[in-house]
Amino acid sequence: MLAYFGPQGTFTEQAARAFSATGDLAPYDTVPATLAATRRGETDASCVPVENSVEGAVPATMDALTEGAPLVAVAETVLAVRFSVLVRPGVTDPKTVASHPHALAQVRHWLAANLPSATAVATTSTAAAARSVLAGEFDAAVSAPVAVRHYPLEVLADDVADVRDAKTRFLLLRRPGPLPEPTGHDRTSVVVTATDKVGALSELLAELALRRINLTRIESRPTKGRLGEYRFYIDLDGHVAEPRVGDALAALRRHCPDTRFLGSYPKAAAGGARVDDEEFVAAAEWLASVREGRGA
Ligand SMILES: O=C(O)C(=O)Cc1ccccc1
Structure with a gap:
Protein backbone atom coordinates (compact mmCIF):
# COMPACT_ATOMS: atom_id res chain seq x y z
CA MET A 1 0.00 0.00 0.00
CA LEU A 2 1.33 3.39 -1.03
CA ALA A 3 0.32 6.52 0.90
CA TYR A 4 0.00 9.78 -1.04
CA PHE A 5 -0.75 13.40 -0.26
CA GLY A 6 -4.42 13.51 -1.25
CA PRO A 7 -7.39 13.54 -1.37
CA GLN A 8 -8.13 11.90 -4.74
CA GLY A 9 -7.31 14.12 -7.70
CA THR A 10 -4.13 15.79 -6.42
CA PHE A 11 -1.01 16.10 -8.55
CA THR A 12 0.62 13.82 -6.00
CA GLU A 13 -1.89 11.07 -6.79
CA GLN A 14 -0.76 11.19 -10.44
CA ALA A 15 2.85 10.93 -9.32
CA ALA A 16 1.99 8.03 -6.97
CA ARG A 17 0.42 6.14 -9.89
CA ALA A 18 3.77 6.33 -11.69
CA PHE A 19 5.35 4.54 -8.69
CA SER A 20 2.68 1.91 -8.07
CA ALA A 21 2.45 -1.22 -10.23
CA THR A 22 -0.73 -2.37 -8.44
CA GLY A 23 -2.50 0.98 -8.02
CA ASP A 24 -2.93 0.15 -4.33
CA LEU A 25 -3.02 3.74 -3.05
CA ALA A 26 -4.23 5.42 0.14
CA PRO A 27 -4.82 9.20 0.34
CA TYR A 28 -3.87 11.25 3.42
CA ASP A 29 -4.87 14.91 3.78
CA THR A 30 -1.47 16.41 4.62
CA VAL A 31 2.19 15.67 3.93
CA PRO A 32 2.98 14.95 7.64
CA ALA A 33 -0.03 12.57 7.85
CA THR A 34 1.16 10.78 4.68
CA LEU A 35 4.66 10.24 6.05
CA ALA A 36 3.36 9.31 9.51
CA ALA A 37 1.34 6.44 7.98
CA THR A 38 4.55 4.99 6.49
CA ARG A 39 6.53 5.59 9.69
CA ARG A 40 4.03 3.55 11.74
CA GLY A 41 3.94 0.78 9.12
CA GLU A 42 0.34 1.38 8.00
CA THR A 43 1.65 1.85 4.44
CA ASP A 44 4.80 0.52 2.74
CA ALA A 45 5.80 3.82 1.15
CA SER A 46 4.80 7.48 0.77
CA CYS A 47 4.63 9.76 -2.26
CA VAL A 48 4.98 13.50 -1.53
CA PRO A 49 5.90 16.62 -3.55
CA VAL A 50 9.35 18.02 -2.82
CA GLU A 51 9.93 20.96 -5.18
CA ASN A 52 8.45 22.88 -8.05
CA SER A 53 10.34 24.55 -10.92
CA VAL A 54 8.45 27.83 -10.41
CA GLU A 55 7.62 28.04 -6.69
CA GLY A 56 10.59 26.14 -5.25
CA ALA A 57 10.62 23.89 -2.22
CA VAL A 58 7.55 22.46 -0.48
CA PRO A 59 8.28 23.49 3.14
CA ALA A 60 5.79 21.01 4.62
CA THR A 61 7.74 18.16 3.06
CA MET A 62 11.12 19.45 4.18
CA ASP A 63 9.96 19.80 7.77
CA ALA A 64 8.14 16.46 7.82
CA LEU A 65 11.27 14.68 6.54
CA THR A 66 13.40 15.83 9.46
CA GLU A 67 10.79 15.79 12.23
CA GLY A 68 10.12 12.18 13.23
CA ALA A 69 11.72 8.81 12.54
CA PRO A 70 13.98 8.62 9.48
CA LEU A 71 12.54 7.79 6.05
CA VAL A 72 14.63 7.39 2.91
CA ALA A 73 13.81 8.22 -0.70
CA VAL A 74 14.09 5.24 -3.06
CA ALA A 75 12.79 6.91 -6.24
CA GLU A 76 11.78 10.26 -7.71
CA THR A 77 9.51 11.33 -10.55
CA VAL A 78 8.92 14.66 -12.25
CA LEU A 79 5.45 15.71 -13.47
CA ALA A 80 4.47 18.58 -15.71
CA VAL A 81 1.81 20.56 -13.83
CA ARG A 82 -1.10 22.28 -15.61
CA PHE A 83 -3.91 24.00 -13.77
CA SER A 84 -7.66 24.22 -14.43
CA VAL A 85 -10.19 26.48 -12.70
CA LEU A 86 -13.16 24.37 -11.57
CA VAL A 87 -16.58 25.67 -10.46
CA ARG A 88 -20.01 24.30 -9.56
CA PRO A 89 -22.18 24.05 -12.67
CA GLY A 90 -23.55 27.49 -13.59
CA VAL A 91 -21.03 29.60 -11.62
CA THR A 92 -19.42 32.16 -13.99
CA ASP A 93 -18.20 34.92 -11.67
CA PRO A 94 -16.45 33.31 -8.67
CA LYS A 95 -15.78 35.55 -5.67
CA THR A 96 -13.44 33.12 -3.91
CA VAL A 97 -10.78 30.91 -5.52
CA ALA A 98 -9.24 28.17 -3.39
CA SER A 99 -6.13 26.03 -3.88
CA HIS A 100 -2.83 24.79 -2.46
CA PRO A 101 -0.47 27.76 -1.90
CA HIS A 102 1.93 26.41 -4.57
CA ALA A 103 -0.86 26.37 -7.15
CA LEU A 104 -2.14 29.85 -6.19
CA ALA A 105 1.38 31.23 -6.54
CA GLN A 106 1.63 29.83 -10.06
CA VAL A 107 -1.63 31.36 -11.34
CA ARG A 108 -1.39 34.75 -9.57
CA HIS A 109 -1.13 36.80 -12.80
CA TRP A 110 -3.88 34.84 -14.51
CA LEU A 111 -6.21 35.45 -11.54
CA ALA A 112 -5.36 39.17 -11.42
CA ALA A 113 -6.08 39.53 -15.15
CA ASN A 114 -9.16 37.28 -15.41
CA LEU A 115 -10.85 37.17 -11.99
CA PRO A 116 -9.68 40.48 -10.43
CA SER A 117 -12.45 40.62 -7.82
CA ALA A 118 -11.94 37.05 -6.57
CA THR A 119 -10.20 36.46 -3.24
CA ALA A 120 -7.60 33.67 -3.14
CA VAL A 121 -7.94 31.20 -0.25
CA ALA A 122 -5.31 28.61 0.70
CA THR A 123 -6.41 24.99 1.20
CA THR A 124 -4.37 21.90 2.13
CA SER A 125 -4.24 20.64 -1.49
CA THR A 126 -5.63 21.39 -4.95
CA ALA A 127 -8.10 18.49 -4.63
CA ALA A 128 -9.19 19.62 -1.14
CA ALA A 129 -10.05 22.93 -2.83
CA ALA A 130 -12.20 21.10 -5.41
CA ARG A 131 -13.92 19.24 -2.58
CA SER A 132 -14.65 22.52 -0.73
CA VAL A 133 -16.09 24.05 -3.91
CA LEU A 134 -18.40 21.06 -4.22
CA ALA A 135 -19.46 21.58 -0.58
CA GLY A 136 -20.24 25.24 -1.38
CA GLU A 137 -17.50 26.69 0.85
CA PHE A 138 -15.70 28.47 -2.01
CA ASP A 139 -16.74 29.37 -5.57
CA ALA A 140 -13.77 28.07 -7.59
CA ALA A 141 -10.77 25.77 -7.23
CA VAL A 142 -7.43 25.79 -9.03
CA SER A 143 -6.87 22.07 -9.51
CA ALA A 144 -5.22 19.41 -11.60
CA PRO A 145 -7.22 18.76 -14.79
CA VAL A 146 -7.91 15.18 -13.54
CA ALA A 147 -9.85 16.53 -10.53
CA VAL A 148 -13.03 16.80 -12.67
CA ARG A 149 -13.02 12.99 -12.88
CA HIS A 150 -13.42 12.78 -9.10
CA TYR A 151 -15.62 15.80 -8.34
CA PRO A 152 -18.71 16.77 -10.39
CA LEU A 153 -17.50 20.29 -11.21
CA GLU A 154 -17.23 22.29 -14.45
CA VAL A 155 -14.10 23.64 -16.07
CA LEU A 156 -14.29 27.47 -16.12
CA ALA A 157 -10.80 27.81 -17.64
CA ASP A 158 -8.03 25.47 -18.70
CA ASP A 159 -4.25 25.85 -18.74
CA VAL A 160 -4.17 28.94 -16.54
CA ALA A 161 -0.55 28.76 -15.37
CA ASP A 162 1.52 32.00 -15.50
CA VAL A 163 4.63 30.04 -16.51
CA ARG A 164 4.35 27.31 -19.11
CA ASP A 165 6.02 23.93 -18.59
CA ALA A 166 6.14 24.09 -14.78
CA LYS A 167 7.42 20.84 -13.30
CA THR A 168 7.08 19.31 -9.85
CA ARG A 169 9.41 16.69 -8.41
CA PHE A 170 7.98 13.98 -6.13
CA LEU A 171 9.75 11.45 -3.91
CA LEU A 172 8.86 7.89 -3.01
CA LEU A 173 9.92 7.31 0.60
CA ARG A 174 10.21 4.14 2.68
CA ARG A 175 11.32 3.17 6.15
CA PRO A 176 15.12 2.57 6.14
CA GLY A 177 16.08 -0.72 4.45
CA PRO A 178 18.22 -1.96 1.56
O1 LIG B 1 -2.25 19.92 -4.04
C1 LIG B 1 -1.84 19.07 -4.88
O2 LIG B 1 -2.51 18.64 -5.83
C2 LIG B 1 -0.47 18.57 -4.74
O3 LIG B 1 -0.20 17.45 -5.09
C3 LIG B 1 0.58 19.53 -4.29
C4 LIG B 1 0.95 20.40 -5.45
C5 LIG B 1 0.37 21.64 -5.58
C6 LIG B 1 0.71 22.45 -6.68
C7 LIG B 1 1.61 21.99 -7.63
C8 LIG B 1 2.17 20.74 -7.50
C9 LIG B 1 1.84 19.92 -6.40
Whole structure:
Protein backbone atom coordinates (compact mmCIF):
# COMPACT_ATOMS: atom_id res chain seq x y z
CA MET A 1 0.00 0.00 0.00
CA LEU A 2 1.33 3.39 -1.03
CA ALA A 3 0.32 6.52 0.90
CA TYR A 4 0.00 9.78 -1.04
CA PHE A 5 -0.75 13.40 -0.26
CA GLY A 6 -4.42 13.51 -1.25
CA PRO A 7 -7.39 13.54 -1.37
CA GLN A 8 -8.13 11.90 -4.74
CA GLY A 9 -7.31 14.12 -7.70
CA THR A 10 -4.13 15.79 -6.42
CA PHE A 11 -1.01 16.10 -8.55
CA THR A 12 0.62 13.82 -6.00
CA GLU A 13 -1.89 11.07 -6.79
CA GLN A 14 -0.76 11.19 -10.44
CA ALA A 15 2.85 10.93 -9.32
CA ALA A 16 1.99 8.03 -6.97
CA ARG A 17 0.42 6.14 -9.89
CA ALA A 18 3.77 6.33 -11.69
CA PHE A 19 5.35 4.54 -8.69
CA SER A 20 2.68 1.91 -8.07
CA ALA A 21 2.45 -1.22 -10.23
CA THR A 22 -0.73 -2.37 -8.44
CA GLY A 23 -2.50 0.98 -8.02
CA ASP A 24 -2.93 0.15 -4.33
CA LEU A 25 -3.02 3.74 -3.05
CA ALA A 26 -4.23 5.42 0.14
CA PRO A 27 -4.82 9.20 0.34
CA TYR A 28 -3.87 11.25 3.42
CA ASP A 29 -4.87 14.91 3.78
CA THR A 30 -1.47 16.41 4.62
CA VAL A 31 2.19 15.67 3.93
CA PRO A 32 2.98 14.95 7.64
CA ALA A 33 -0.03 12.57 7.85
CA THR A 34 1.16 10.78 4.68
CA LEU A 35 4.66 10.24 6.05
CA ALA A 36 3.36 9.31 9.51
CA ALA A 37 1.34 6.44 7.98
CA THR A 38 4.55 4.99 6.49
CA ARG A 39 6.53 5.59 9.69
CA ARG A 40 4.03 3.55 11.74
CA GLY A 41 3.94 0.78 9.12
CA GLU A 42 0.34 1.38 8.00
CA THR A 43 1.65 1.85 4.44
CA ASP A 44 4.80 0.52 2.74
CA ALA A 45 5.80 3.82 1.15
CA SER A 46 4.80 7.48 0.77
CA CYS A 47 4.63 9.76 -2.26
CA VAL A 48 4.98 13.50 -1.53
CA PRO A 49 5.90 16.62 -3.55
CA VAL A 50 9.35 18.02 -2.82
CA GLU A 51 9.93 20.96 -5.18
CA ASN A 52 8.45 22.88 -8.05
CA SER A 53 10.34 24.55 -10.92
CA VAL A 54 8.45 27.83 -10.41
CA GLU A 55 7.62 28.04 -6.69
CA GLY A 56 10.59 26.14 -5.25
CA ALA A 57 10.62 23.89 -2.22
CA VAL A 58 7.55 22.46 -0.48
CA PRO A 59 8.28 23.49 3.14
CA ALA A 60 5.79 21.01 4.62
CA THR A 61 7.74 18.16 3.06
CA MET A 62 11.12 19.45 4.18
CA ASP A 63 9.96 19.80 7.77
CA ALA A 64 8.14 16.46 7.82
CA LEU A 65 11.27 14.68 6.54
CA THR A 66 13.40 15.83 9.46
CA GLU A 67 10.79 15.79 12.23
CA GLY A 68 10.12 12.18 13.23
CA ALA A 69 11.72 8.81 12.54
CA PRO A 70 13.98 8.62 9.48
CA LEU A 71 12.54 7.79 6.05
CA VAL A 72 14.63 7.39 2.91
CA ALA A 73 13.81 8.22 -0.70
CA VAL A 74 14.09 5.24 -3.06
CA ALA A 75 12.79 6.91 -6.24
CA GLU A 76 11.78 10.26 -7.71
CA THR A 77 9.51 11.33 -10.55
CA VAL A 78 8.92 14.66 -12.25
CA LEU A 79 5.45 15.71 -13.47
CA ALA A 80 4.47 18.58 -15.71
CA VAL A 81 1.81 20.56 -13.83
CA ARG A 82 -1.10 22.28 -15.61
CA PHE A 83 -3.91 24.00 -13.77
CA SER A 84 -7.66 24.22 -14.43
CA VAL A 85 -10.19 26.48 -12.70
CA LEU A 86 -13.16 24.37 -11.57
CA VAL A 87 -16.58 25.67 -10.46
CA ARG A 88 -20.01 24.30 -9.56
CA PRO A 89 -22.18 24.05 -12.67
CA GLY A 90 -23.55 27.49 -13.59
CA VAL A 91 -21.03 29.60 -11.62
CA THR A 92 -19.42 32.16 -13.99
CA ASP A 93 -18.20 34.92 -11.67
CA PRO A 94 -16.45 33.31 -8.67
CA LYS A 95 -15.78 35.55 -5.67
CA THR A 96 -13.44 33.12 -3.91
CA VAL A 97 -10.78 30.91 -5.52
CA ALA A 98 -9.24 28.17 -3.39
CA SER A 99 -6.13 26.03 -3.88
CA HIS A 100 -2.83 24.79 -2.46
CA PRO A 101 -0.47 27.76 -1.90
CA HIS A 102 1.93 26.41 -4.57
CA ALA A 103 -0.86 26.37 -7.15
CA LEU A 104 -2.14 29.85 -6.19
CA ALA A 105 1.38 31.23 -6.54
CA GLN A 106 1.63 29.83 -10.06
CA VAL A 107 -1.63 31.36 -11.34
CA ARG A 108 -1.39 34.75 -9.57
CA HIS A 109 -1.13 36.80 -12.80
CA TRP A 110 -3.88 34.84 -14.51
CA LEU A 111 -6.21 35.45 -11.54
CA ALA A 112 -5.36 39.17 -11.42
CA ALA A 113 -6.08 39.53 -15.15
CA ASN A 114 -9.16 37.28 -15.41
CA LEU A 115 -10.85 37.17 -11.99
CA PRO A 116 -9.68 40.48 -10.43
CA SER A 117 -12.45 40.62 -7.82
CA ALA A 118 -11.94 37.05 -6.57
CA THR A 119 -10.20 36.46 -3.24
CA ALA A 120 -7.60 33.67 -3.14
CA VAL A 121 -7.94 31.20 -0.25
CA ALA A 122 -5.31 28.61 0.70
CA THR A 123 -6.41 24.99 1.20
CA THR A 124 -4.37 21.90 2.13
CA SER A 125 -4.24 20.64 -1.49
CA THR A 126 -5.63 21.39 -4.95
CA ALA A 127 -8.10 18.49 -4.63
CA ALA A 128 -9.19 19.62 -1.14
CA ALA A 129 -10.05 22.93 -2.83
CA ALA A 130 -12.20 21.10 -5.41
CA ARG A 131 -13.92 19.24 -2.58
CA SER A 132 -14.65 22.52 -0.73
CA VAL A 133 -16.09 24.05 -3.91
CA LEU A 134 -18.40 21.06 -4.22
CA ALA A 135 -19.46 21.58 -0.58
CA GLY A 136 -20.24 25.24 -1.38
CA GLU A 137 -17.50 26.69 0.85
CA PHE A 138 -15.70 28.47 -2.01
CA ASP A 139 -16.74 29.37 -5.57
CA ALA A 140 -13.77 28.07 -7.59
CA ALA A 141 -10.77 25.77 -7.23
CA VAL A 142 -7.43 25.79 -9.03
CA SER A 143 -6.87 22.07 -9.51
CA ALA A 144 -5.22 19.41 -11.60
CA PRO A 145 -7.22 18.76 -14.79
CA VAL A 146 -7.91 15.18 -13.54
CA ALA A 147 -9.85 16.53 -10.53
CA VAL A 148 -13.03 16.80 -12.67
CA ARG A 149 -13.02 12.99 -12.88
CA HIS A 150 -13.42 12.78 -9.10
CA TYR A 151 -15.62 15.80 -8.34
CA PRO A 152 -18.71 16.77 -10.39
CA LEU A 153 -17.50 20.29 -11.21
CA GLU A 154 -17.23 22.29 -14.45
CA VAL A 155 -14.10 23.64 -16.07
CA LEU A 156 -14.29 27.47 -16.12
CA ALA A 157 -10.80 27.81 -17.64
CA ASP A 158 -8.03 25.47 -18.70
CA ASP A 159 -4.25 25.85 -18.74
CA VAL A 160 -4.17 28.94 -16.54
CA ALA A 161 -0.55 28.76 -15.37
CA ASP A 162 1.52 32.00 -15.50
CA VAL A 163 4.63 30.04 -16.51
CA ARG A 164 4.35 27.31 -19.11
CA ASP A 165 6.02 23.93 -18.59
CA ALA A 166 6.14 24.09 -14.78
CA LYS A 167 7.42 20.84 -13.30
CA THR A 168 7.08 19.31 -9.85
CA ARG A 169 9.41 16.69 -8.41
CA PHE A 170 7.98 13.98 -6.13
CA LEU A 171 9.75 11.45 -3.91
CA LEU A 172 8.86 7.89 -3.01
CA LEU A 173 9.92 7.31 0.60
CA ARG A 174 10.21 4.14 2.68
CA ARG A 175 11.32 3.17 6.15
CA PRO A 176 15.12 2.57 6.14
CA GLY A 177 16.08 -0.72 4.45
CA PRO A 178 18.22 -1.96 1.56
CA LEU A 179 19.15 0.91 -0.77
CA PRO A 180 18.38 0.95 -4.50
CA GLU A 181 21.34 -0.32 -6.56
CA PRO A 182 23.51 2.42 -8.09
CA THR A 183 22.61 3.07 -11.74
CA GLY A 184 25.32 5.60 -12.66
CA HIS A 185 22.67 8.36 -12.79
CA ASP A 186 21.68 8.72 -9.15
CA ARG A 187 20.94 11.49 -6.73
CA THR A 188 21.69 11.54 -3.01
CA SER A 189 19.75 13.69 -0.53
CA VAL A 190 21.06 14.65 2.88
CA VAL A 191 20.22 17.18 5.62
CA VAL A 192 22.90 18.89 7.70
CA THR A 193 22.83 21.57 10.38
CA ALA A 194 25.67 24.05 10.00
CA THR A 195 27.07 25.34 13.27
CA ASP A 196 27.07 29.10 13.81
CA LYS A 197 30.70 29.90 12.97
CA VAL A 198 32.62 31.61 10.19
CA GLY A 199 32.81 29.48 7.05
CA ALA A 200 30.66 26.63 8.39
CA LEU A 201 28.60 26.21 5.21
CA SER A 202 31.56 26.75 2.94
CA GLU A 203 33.45 23.97 4.81
CA LEU A 204 30.58 21.58 4.10
CA LEU A 205 30.38 22.53 0.44
CA ALA A 206 34.18 22.28 0.08
CA GLU A 207 33.92 18.59 1.03
CA LEU A 208 31.78 18.11 -2.08
CA ALA A 209 33.85 20.31 -4.39
CA LEU A 210 37.11 18.58 -3.36
CA ARG A 211 35.65 15.28 -4.54
CA ARG A 212 34.22 16.84 -7.73
CA ILE A 213 30.67 16.13 -6.56
CA ASN A 214 28.00 18.20 -8.28
CA LEU A 215 25.56 19.91 -5.92
CA THR A 216 22.13 19.91 -7.62
CA ARG A 217 20.15 21.71 -4.94
CA ILE A 218 20.57 23.41 -1.58
CA GLU A 219 17.68 24.74 0.49
CA SER A 220 17.61 26.03 4.02
CA ARG A 221 14.89 25.82 6.66
CA PRO A 222 15.03 27.18 10.20
CA THR A 223 15.62 24.48 12.84
CA LYS A 224 12.75 26.13 14.79
CA GLY A 225 15.15 26.35 17.72
CA ARG A 226 17.28 29.49 17.87
CA LEU A 227 16.74 32.33 15.38
CA GLY A 228 19.57 32.15 12.83
CA GLU A 229 20.05 28.36 13.09
CA TYR A 230 19.32 26.48 9.86
CA ARG A 231 19.10 23.03 8.38
CA PHE A 232 20.52 22.68 4.87
CA TYR A 233 18.85 20.23 2.50
CA ILE A 234 21.44 19.12 -0.01
CA ASP A 235 20.95 17.11 -3.19
CA LEU A 236 24.03 15.91 -5.01
CA ASP A 237 24.88 13.76 -8.00
CA GLY A 238 25.94 10.21 -7.19
CA HIS A 239 25.09 7.24 -4.95
CA VAL A 240 26.29 6.65 -1.37
CA ALA A 241 27.64 3.25 -2.49
CA GLU A 242 30.21 5.09 -4.66
CA PRO A 243 33.45 5.73 -2.73
CA ARG A 244 33.52 9.40 -3.78
CA VAL A 245 30.03 10.07 -2.41
CA GLY A 246 30.44 7.80 0.62
CA ASP A 247 33.62 9.68 1.56
CA ALA A 248 31.90 13.03 1.20
CA LEU A 249 28.94 11.99 3.35
CA ALA A 250 31.31 10.71 6.05
CA ALA A 251 33.06 14.11 5.94
CA LEU A 252 29.72 15.94 6.30
CA ARG A 253 28.90 13.68 9.24
CA ARG A 254 32.24 14.61 10.86
CA HIS A 255 31.37 18.31 10.59
CA CYS A 256 27.77 17.77 11.62
CA PRO A 257 26.85 14.91 13.99
CA ASP A 258 23.11 15.22 13.30
CA THR A 259 23.45 14.69 9.53
CA ARG A 260 20.40 12.83 8.23
CA PHE A 261 20.67 10.63 5.13
CA LEU A 262 17.55 11.00 2.97
CA GLY A 263 18.39 8.45 0.30
CA SER A 264 20.29 7.58 -2.89
CA TYR A 265 17.96 6.89 -5.82
CA PRO A 266 17.90 7.00 -9.64
CA LYS A 267 17.38 10.45 -11.13
CA ALA A 268 14.09 10.89 -13.00
CA ALA A 269 15.91 12.36 -16.01
CA ALA A 270 19.48 11.40 -16.81
CA GLY A 271 21.30 14.70 -16.78
CA GLY A 272 24.41 16.45 -15.58
CA ALA A 273 27.96 15.46 -16.32
CA ARG A 274 28.79 11.87 -15.53
CA VAL A 275 31.75 11.96 -13.17
CA ASP A 276 34.41 9.36 -13.67
CA ASP A 277 34.65 7.44 -10.42
CA GLU A 278 37.67 5.33 -11.42
CA GLU A 279 40.32 7.19 -9.38
CA PHE A 280 38.13 7.08 -6.28
CA VAL A 281 37.42 3.37 -6.64
CA ALA A 282 41.10 2.66 -7.25
CA ALA A 283 42.09 4.74 -4.20
CA ALA A 284 39.55 2.93 -1.98
CA GLU A 285 40.90 -0.44 -3.17
CA TRP A 286 44.48 0.69 -2.53
CA LEU A 287 43.55 1.76 1.02
CA ALA A 288 41.82 -1.57 1.67
CA SER A 289 44.89 -3.47 0.53
CA VAL A 290 47.20 -1.36 2.76
CA ARG A 291 44.93 -1.96 5.72
CA GLU A 292 44.75 -5.68 5.12
CA GLY A 293 48.56 -5.91 5.00
CA ARG A 294 48.64 -6.80 1.33
CA GLY A 295 51.08 -3.92 0.71
CA ALA A 296 50.69 -1.28 -1.98
O1 LIG B 1 -2.25 19.92 -4.04
C1 LIG B 1 -1.84 19.07 -4.88
O2 LIG B 1 -2.51 18.64 -5.83
C2 LIG B 1 -0.47 18.57 -4.74
O3 LIG B 1 -0.20 17.45 -5.09
C3 LIG B 1 0.58 19.53 -4.29
C4 LIG B 1 0.95 20.40 -5.45
C5 LIG B 1 0.37 21.64 -5.58
C6 LIG B 1 0.71 22.45 -6.68
C7 LIG B 1 1.61 21.99 -7.63
C8 LIG B 1 2.17 20.74 -7.50
C9 LIG B 1 1.84 19.92 -6.40
